[in-house]
Amino acid sequence: MKSNLTSARGGRFRFALLIAGAALAVALSARADEALETPGVPPGNTLPPQAQGNGPPPWTGKAYRQGVVAVAHPLAAEAGARMLEAGGNAFDAAAAIQFALNVVEPQFSGIGGGGFMMIHLGKTGATFMLDARERAPIAATPTMFQFTGVSPANQFTVASTSGISVGVPGTLLALDTALKRWGTMSLAQVIAPAIDLAENGFRINRFLAANIAGDGGRTQQQPETSALFRPGGVPLAEGALLVQPDLAKTFKLIAAQGVDVFYRGEISQAIVDATKRIRTQAPLPPQPAEAQGRMTLADLDRYRVEIRQPITVNYRGWQFASSAPPSSGGLTIGQMLKILERYPLGDAAQGFGFGARNTLHVMIESMRLAFADRAVWMGDEDFVPVPKKGLLNQTYVDSRAAAISLASRMPTPAAGNPLPFDVAFGGQSFKVAQVEAQEEGVHTTHFSVVDKWGNVVSYTTTIEATWGTGIMVPGYGFLLNNELTDFNLVPTFVPGVNPGANDVASMKRPRSSMAPSILLKNGEPFAAFGSPGGATIINSVLNTALNLIDHGMTVQQAIDAPRLSVTSATGTVSCEGGQPFMQPAISVAVQDQLRALGHLGLGAAGTNACTQSIGSVQGVIIDLRTGKQYGGADQRREGTVIGLPRPRN
Ligand code: GLU
Numbered sequence: 229m230k231s232n233l234t235s236a237r238g239g240r241f242r243f244a245l246l247i248a249g250a251a252l253a254v255a256l257s258a259r260a261d262e263a264l265e266t267p268g269v270p271p272g273n274t275l276p277p278q279a280q281g282n283g284p285p286p287w288t289g290k291a292y293r294q295g296v297v298a299v300a301h302p303l304a305a306e307a308g309a310r311m312l313e314a315g316g317n318a319f320d321a322a323a324a325i326q327f328a329l330n331v332v333e334p335q336f337s338g339i340g341g342g343g344f345m346m347i348h349l350g351k352t353g354a355t356f357m358l359d360a361r362e363r364a365p366i367a368a369t370p371t372m373f374q375f376t377g378v379s380p381a382n383q384f385t386v387a388s389t390s391g392i393s394v395g396v397p398g399t400l401l402a403l404d405t406a407l408k409r410w411g412t413m414s415l416a417q418v419i420a421p422a423i424d425l426a427e428n429g430f431r432i433n434r435f436l437a438a439n440i441a442g443d444g445g446r447t448q449q450q451p452e453t454s455a456l457f458r459p460g461g462v463p464l465a466e467g468a469l470l471v472q473p474d475l476a477k478t479f480k481l482i483a484a485q486g487v488d489v490f491y492r493g494e495i496s497q498a499i500v501d502a503t504k505r506i507r508t509q510a511p512l513p514p515q516p517a518e519a520q521g522r523m524t525l526a527d528l529d530r531y532r533v534e535i536r537q538p539i540t541v542n543y544r545g546w547q548f549a550s551s552a553p554p555s556s557g558g559l560t561i562g563q564m565l566k567i568l569e570r571y572p573l574g575d576a577a578q579g580f581g582f583g584a585r586n587t588l589h590v591m592i593e594s595m596r597l598a599f600a601d602r603a604v605w606m607g608d609e610d611f612v613p614v615p616k617k618g619l620l621n622q623t624y625v626d627s628r629a630a631a632i633s634l635a636s637r638m639p640t641p642a643a644g645n646p647l648p649f650d651v652a653f654g655g656q657s658f659k660v661a662q663v664e665a666q667e668e669g670v671h672t673t674h675f676s677v678v679d680k681w682g683n684v685v686s687y688t689t690t691i692e693a694t695w696g697t698g699i700m701v702p703g704y705g706f707l708l709n710n711e712l713t714d715f716n717l718v719p720t721f722v723p724g725v726n727p728g729a730n731d732v733a734s735m736k737r738p739r740s741s742m743a744p745s746i747l748l749k750n751g752e753p754f755a756a757f758g759s760p761g762g763a764t765i766i767n768s769v770l771n772t773a774l775n776l777i778d779h780g781m782t783v784q785q786a787i788d789a790p791r792l793s794v795t796s797a798t799g800t801v802s803c804e805g806g807q808p809f810m811q812p813a814i815s816v817a818v819q820d821q822l823r824a825l826g827h828l829g830l831g832a833a834g835t836n837a838c839t840q841s842i843g844s845v846q847g848v849i850i851d852l853r854t855g856k857q858y859g860g861a862d863q864r865r866e867g868t869v870i871g872l873p874r875p876r877n
Pocket of ligand 1: 690
């Protein structure tokens with residue numbers, strides 16, 4: 229539901245959270261008794277000390293008081309830190325970071341894309357989400373991805389590299405909205421570092437170099453893009469200087485004329501024209517005329533960002549606030565937390581603890597259950613009713629969790645039926661069809677900011693796949709997203725059987741996995757974090773939350789620790805390892821125990837299957853007792869924390 233900002237005043241908000249917290253305490257003690265009789269839950273289920281509401285564990289690392297930025301690229305972190313040093317707040321810093329990321333991580337996010345900004349206002353205590361997700365054009369239809377004359381093997385590639393998958397971009401309007409409502413600086417001020425980086429260039433890092441080299445043809449869509457990233461046909465290597473004059477020009481236009489030049493002025497026409505381009509360059513498959521974009525000037529003119537209430541669940545005395553629909557992030561993680569709260573995850577003495585068989589097993593099972601529901605019930609709530617209350621209803625979640633046994637892997641779960649648990653649906657019944665997860669992009673970027681006034685921004689931002697469609701707006705130097713491939717490419721709606729929650733519709737937003745999150749205690753923000761990684765985002769955020777709350781890790785340890793991910797009900801397990809910082813490692817002995825339970829995707833007994841890399845989490849922490857601020861950055865990319873005042877060498 230959309231919220232009215234002015235009604236989310238701090239006092240009432242905090243009061244509501246206190247009440248929720250008190251209700252949680254009662255619910256928790258009731259559940260501790262029930263747990264003795266619940267199959268699969270070991271007797272004596274107690275909470276580890278750090279989860280009992282006695283304040284945070286002793287967070288280590290460098291402490292700051294004037295603000296912290298945690299960003300996946302050092303030059304963008306620097307842009308944000310400079311805004312804070314110049315007297316700006318978290319919103320000014322966030323806007324500067326996003327513009328700079330458009331230059332230095334052009335393959336992951338930018339003004340041609342969209343995202344979700346989770347916000348906590350220091351002044352009012354309100355926590356809410358700015359939804360800048362791309363929207364389908366007015367002319368979009370459920371069957372628009374069914375091309376004739378394209379081989380089935382090429383359908384997805386053609387869809388994801390053509391104008392048909394470009395959603396109306398939201399990022400620029402989000403930045404402008406955030407600056408006007410909560411920031412202190414002008415667009416021209418916050419865009420200045422990005423203009424400098426685009427005009428004078430920067431040395432590309434190994435991640436960008438690798439993405440150019442392995443572009444799947446996307447930087448070769450057009451002559452202009454090839455000339456920029458592959459001059460003379462040679463992919464730019466790490467350390468090469470990348471200068472982007474067209475992007476610098478675009479940013480100057482925006483600085484001078486505001487967002488209208490993008491949504492209504494000369495850039496809008498260029499965007500529409502770019503989505504109609506038919507590519508001529510190899511190596512991407514040929515594009516049928518049907519794959520041309522359907523976006524018009526009216527779509528750009530009518531684009532709006534929305535302010536929405538986050539999905540908030542209580543977990544062991546903390547409030548976990550994360551993305552609401554059209555993202556599936558908050559609801560899916562919320563279900564997992566509610567399932568996992570039954571187990572003493574942090575307690576090695578009870579057979580759990582970080583990386584233990586029982587802990588990983590129940591994490592996998594909770595992911596399988598929640599992803600089964602996600603596939604059926606979640607989509608853009610402005611178009612399809614999403615049974616949010618039912619999905620998070622404790623009785624409903626308990627009924628789902630009853631399938632978990634500590635002795636073996638459960639059979640593949642179907643989606644449940646949350647409607648009887650959701651008053652909005654009047655206890656309606658529904659026959660639920662199983663839906664398989666479809667391929668989703670694995671890139672994007674997340675950054676987190678806290679300022680000295682207690683404002684917090686947790687922002688996941690994307691152009692969907694690495695390089696988006698690969699279509700760069702000619703003459704303007706930014707890439708267009710392929711976000712509409714996050715819709716069901718084949719419609720799933722069957723009356724009475726499947727709500728088609730994520731089928732394409734005119735002006736609808738595709739379902740996302742992005743989960744920018746803020747963890748609070750009694751309404752006070754304690755941590756902000758999020759991750760890229762398509763559907764694995766949900767699990768990276770879950771792993772991080774458990775590391776902080778159950779395992780008592782510092783923010784850096786919580787980010788470094790190896791992650792585990794399952795993104796479908798079937799439950800193929802992915803797990804991390806192989807990089808020295810991913811500690812404590814998931815041992816081969818524990819992997820053998822998971823194999824013995826029947827878990828999939830872990831290869832042969834005695835081997836180490838945990839060799840992957842999942843997500844890129846950037847987070848900040850505010851110590852609730854001292855007010856000191858900390859940052860954690862992810863070495864899986866070039867994560868960087870800058871805290872203020874900067875330490876003197
Ligand atoms: N399109 C993806 C989503 O919204 C972006 C996230 C990603 O691929 O990393 O879920």
